[in-house]
Amino acid sequence: MAEFLSSIIPNVMDKPEQLWQAFVETIQMVGIGGVISLLLGIPFGVLLFTTKPGGILENRPVHFILGKICDVFRSIPFILLAILLIGLSRLILGTGIGVKGAVIPLLCATIPYLGRQVEGALAEVPDGLVEAALAMGCSPWEIIWRIYLKEAIPGIARGVTITLISLINFTAVAGAVGAGGLGNFAISYGSNRRQTDIAVVVVIIIVIMVSIIQAIGSTVAKKATH
Amino acid sequence: MFMIRLDHVSKTFGGEDTGVHAVRDVTLHIAPGEIFGIIGYSGAGKSTLVRCINLLEKPTAGTVTVDGQELTRMPGRELRTVRRKIGMIFQQFNLMPSRTVAENVAFPLKGSGLSKEATAAKVKELLELVGLPDKAGSYPSQLSGGQKQRVAIARALASGPKVLLCDEATSALDPQTTQSILRLIKDINQKTGITVVIITHEMAVVKEVCHRVAVMDSGLVVEEGSVYDVFSNPQQPVTRSFIATTSNLGKIEQLIAAGDPMVELEPGQIIARLNYGQGNVGEATISQVSRKFEVDVSILYSNVEILGSQPLGGLVARLSGEQVSQAVEYLSQQNVVVEVLKRG
Ligand SMILES: Nc1ncnc2c1ncn2[C@@H]1O[C@H](COP(=O)(O)OP(=O)(O)OP(=O)(O)O)[C@@H](O)[C@H]1O
Ligand SMILES: [Mg+2]
Numbered sequence: 305m306a307e308f309l310s311s312i313i314p315n316v317m318d319k320p321e322q323l324w325q326a327f328v329e330t331i332q333m334v335g336i337g338g339v340i341s342l343l344l345g346i347p348f349g350v351l352l353f354t355t356k357p358g359g360i361l362e363n364r365p366v367h368f369i370l371g372k373i374c375d376v377f378r379s380i381p382f383i384l385l386a387i388l389l390i391g392l393s394r395l396i397l398g399t400g401i402g403v404k405g406a407v408i409p410l411l412c413a414t415i416p417y418l419g420r421q422v423e424g425a426l427a428e429v430p431d432g433l434v435e436a437a438l439a440m441g442c443s444p445w446e447i448i449w450r451i452y453l454k455e456a457i458p459g460i461a462r463g464v465t466i467t468l469i470s471l472i473n474f475t476a477v478a479g480a481v482g483a484g485g486l487g488n489f490a491i492s493y494g495s496n497r498r499q500t501d502i503a504v505v506v507v508i509i510i511v512i513m514v515s516i517i518q519a520i521g522s523t524v525a526k527k528a529t530h
Numbered sequence: 531m532f533m534i535r536l537d538h539v540s541k542t543f544g545g546e547d548t549g550v551h552a553v554r555d556v557t558l559h560i561a562p563g564e565i566f567g568i569i570g571y572s573g574a575g576k577s578t579l580v581r582c583i584n585l586l587e588k589p590t591a592g593t594v595t596v597d598g599q600e601l602t603r604m605p606g607r608e609l610r611t612v613r614r615k616i617g618m619i620f621q622q623f624n625l626m627p628s629r630t631v632a633e634n635v636a637f638p639l640k641g642s643g644l645s646k647e648a649t650a651a652k653v654k655e656l657l658e659l660v661g662l663p664d665k666a667g668s669y670p671s672q673l674s675g676g677q678k679q680r681v682a683i684a685r686a687l688a689s690g691p692k693v694l695l696c697d698e699a700t701s702a703l704d705p706q707t708t709q710s711i712l713r714l715i716k717d718i719n720q721k722t723g724i725t726v727v728i729i730t731h732e733m734a735v736v737k738e739v740c741h742r743v744a745v746m747d748s749g750l751v752v753e754e755g756s757v758y759d760v761f762s763n764p765q766q767p768v769t770r771s772f773i774a775t776t777s778n779l780g781k782i783e784q785l786i787a788a789g790d791p792m793v794e795l796e797p798g799q800i801i802a803r804l805n806y807g808q809g810n811v812g813e814a815t816i817s818q819v820s821r822k823f824e825v826d827v828s829i830l831y832s833n834v835e836i837l838g839s840q841p842l843g844g845l846v847a848r849l850s851g852e853q854v855s856q857a858v859e860y861l862s863q864q865n866v867v868v869e870v871l872k873r874g
Binding site for chain 1: 584586607610611612613614616617618620622624626627628629637638640669670671685689695
């Protein structure tokens with residue numbers, strides 16, 4: 305078996321520890337970045353949605369500022385964002401490279417992205433439900449919690465899914481500017497040293513990760529739809 | 531003592547000059563236990579008015595008082611507490627699709643201090659009241675329109691409200707289902723004494739359940755009174771046109787306009803519409819007239835019903851004979867409203 309693998313993916317079989325190391329780094333970036341993105345991105349999206357004109361927490365200045373933040377970060381290509389934010393990362397986390405150094409640029413890309421996804425998911429909740437809840441004496445907070453977030457679970461699950469998939473994509477790009485991970489591994493061997501089998505194996509690993517995330521996301525969305 | 535008092539309530543959307551005056555200076559007083567109808571054409575301001583009762587819409591002027599508490603001067607938190615005592619149901623039902631029937635009905639009970647068991651018992655009792663005891667575990671998407679509205683009624687009643695607001699609650703339902711929902715509302719009103727406000731554009735709904743009715747037209751309440759009075763003696767053109775929708779006596783005008791052979795007359799004949807007034811036993815009067823003045827009465831359309839145990843309605847007939855004009859005069863004296871539509 306090992307012999308067979310060595311014959312078709314010789315360069316990968318040469319450095320399994322490095323591959324493993326790169327894989328762990330990617331998982332770390334996706335894991336840490338993903339969790340923080342959810343914790344901040346969902347509230348960000350809720351605020352973005354509820355502060356808009358006619359929303360239950362209508363607040364034009366807040367809505368305007370959040371919207372602009374979103375647009376700015378979403379319009380910058382991630383590779384530029386990663387380079388631009390190295391300084392900020394050094395300032396906050398003390399390092400601009402490695403997994404730690406990548407977290408801030410990753411979050412700056414995913415939080416606004418997820419925010420817009422969540423905003424869209426909440427917009428799908430029929431106004432009539434909010435109206436009924438208001439008539440029953442619910443507070444804005446209860447409406448967010450018991451109506452919007454509850455009814456939008458399928459939409460939010462889909463938003464989280466594509467955010468995580470983008471995050472994997474971003475970690476590969478971050479690899480190119482010194483964050484490590486599978487992206488870095490594939491670029492430094494697969495591309496720079498023309499060890500094509502490495503690039504292929506990395507792509508396969510990433511496809512598997514994306515498929516798993518997509519499957520989980522679809523299942524959650526389906527389970528929550530009645 | 532009134533359950534609901536609207537005093538000089540106005541609601542303008544947008545600026546005072548350029549905006550839409552959806553409700554203008556409406557004053558309505560609704561007694562406890564009453565079923566009060568508000569009827570009007572689309573855009574008349576009915577929904578806006580009913581939403582002013584629980585302050586989903588904040589009036590631009592005037593005061594709203596429910597059960598002795600003036601809502602228009604309450605801060606948000608207090609207002610939310612009062613809203614629990616005002617149930618509301620909607621045309622589109624507005625059930626939460628991600629929650630089961632039981633969870634929908636239990637929705638307003640959260641935070642009421644009821645234990646899990648007490649909540650479950652309450653939900654069961656409410657579902658029995660609306661006739662859906664076996665649907666507790668279903669999702670709204672698995673129910674018919676009528677069943678959804680029953681669940682919505684159960685949910686609206688969960689917090690023990692004193693008032694039930696119904697905004698076009700039967701407009702999305704077929705006539706039979708409409709009947710059954712109206713009967714349910716009537717039942718609940720009789721059992722619990724809850725005050726009900728029904729918004730509708732269907733006169734049949736008002737006739738079926740309401741005690742009193744207000745007619746709205748471009749933001750104004752143009753007519754108000756007991757259902758019988760408004761039906762038997764409508765004052766406003768809008769009201770008449772609503773009544774015409776529930777009767778076939780208006781069709782004669784179309785026949786006359788079209789020159790239908792049915793309405794061709796010989797000299798001396800007339801076509802008249804007779805509307806029976808209060809306490810008038812119509813059919814007997816007609817045969818009296820026929821005998822007394824030797825006129826032939828052939829009935830083209832007839833529409834009589836019993837409203838609040840009094841007959842109401844009229845007929846369209848062709849009258850012929852020597853003494854037709856005397857007959858018409860006599861009928862008018864008998865409290866029958868006679869309109870001569872065509873003379874031969
Ligand atoms: N939020 C709003 N902003 C601006 N105009 C509004 C708003 N809500 C209602 N209107 C306007 O107020 C008027 C009355 O509307 P309302 O919904 O109360 O009518 P309605 O009698 O309930 O009609 P329908 O039978 O169609 O439901 C309409 O001209 C409508 O366009
Ligand atoms: Mg309406």
